[in-house]
Amino acid sequence: MTEIKKELLYTGKAKDVYKVDGEDDKVIIKFRDDITALDGGRKDTLSKKGAYNALISAKLFEVLEEHGVATQYIKLVEPDQMLSKSLDMIPLEVICRNIATGSLLRKYPFHKNQKLEPPVMQFDYKNDVYHDPMLNDSIITALEIATQEQLDKIREITHVINKVLSKFLIDKGLILVDFKIEFGFDKDGKLVLGDEISPDTTRLWDAETLDNFDKDIFRKGEEGVVDAYHKVVNLVLTDEEKDKWNVEKI
Template identity: 65%
Template sequence: MNIKVGKLIYSGKAKDVYETDHSDKVVVKFRDDITAGDGEKKDSLQLKGYYNSIISSKLFEVLEAEGIKTQFIELIKSGEMLSNKLEMIPLEVITRNVAAGSLLRKFPFEDKQVFEPPIIQMDYKNDAFHDPMLNDDISIALNLATKEELDSIREITLKINKTLKEFLANKGINLVDFKIEFGYDKNQNIVLGDEVSPDTCRYWDIETCDVLDKDLFRKGECGVMDAYKKVASMILDP
């Protein structure tokens, strides 16, 4: 698609969003910056943006093939994803298949406890309030979404989980948990936006149990980029 990239409209912790000469499309540029702990721990890892963009693109394609609407149009160059422009809903929709991370600090679950059915948790995406967990009543009172929209987000998220879990399991990856964001497209459809990458998911190697995601960075371990690279080669392998 012939597209002209325009001005920067938003710069987040790991991605930049640019307007284009098509008012309903943006370019999401995946940067090499990596952060953890509410943005307190920061670094830059060469090629991280590139790997996150190809992993996210592949997973968006897998979801589209199952009829799930995503922002993805195409990768226009390294790390730059042409996407449908969305009016983002400030909810972090988290799906948990296995107990890990912050859930274990908040609730008395056992480490690695398996959740069947999965747990869906929603956090309010608001840095000033440190992304607190909320429920439907709070979301509705904050005018973030209606009850019907929340039900629809939940239903789409369960379908996303089922699709990704099966796809990744076939590639040798256990999808432990992941965080996604939705927005409204120009026709007011609820569409999956943002990214689905090792920055926003927990991936464990099914055979070796190795961690293949941002937890390595959170814990100050080495080999972060090797893990991201491994995820890319595992999922892109035909």
């Protein structure tokens, strides 16, 4: 693409970030086909996975923007590439849980598939050296990762995100079990939702069968990850959007 400088700003586990030629406040986020789990203990490359995650993330960001949630998303420029606002990211993973599953069952005496009302919210330190430990407000403020006012605002926005996406997804036949999101500050210092919201960062269950349509399939060592992500694309995108990006020929 002519608007992307061949200068790679950042490489993550499944995404690359590029500088946009002539626009310092924008970046291109390229979703790769790489997939990891179990703290990097399991890795693979799955064809089409990156494009499916980008398409899903773009759609969910658009839904959130329509409901007043500020995101870094601007538009898709390719099925696997998202033009976004450049953010100064906060090194926090914000996890919102509606149903008890996964690590919550391993660490705490919740019942399997217990509905969590109100949702459980936690903050993890995004730091590979320390293996992303859970943080409380006191540690966050002591480390100067965020202020208490910023944490309160993050919680408020996350509850809105949960409400909006839970409603949108259940109407598509999917239960939003839990999700991980990240925030940053734009050039004006505004708190903005960033990163992605996709089957890599959420748990999505079929509303009738409770089958997984997310990265848990890969965590369990099972087949069908890309097929599951493809199904989510078909459920959340409109026919017009699928035709625009030629989803069936990606």
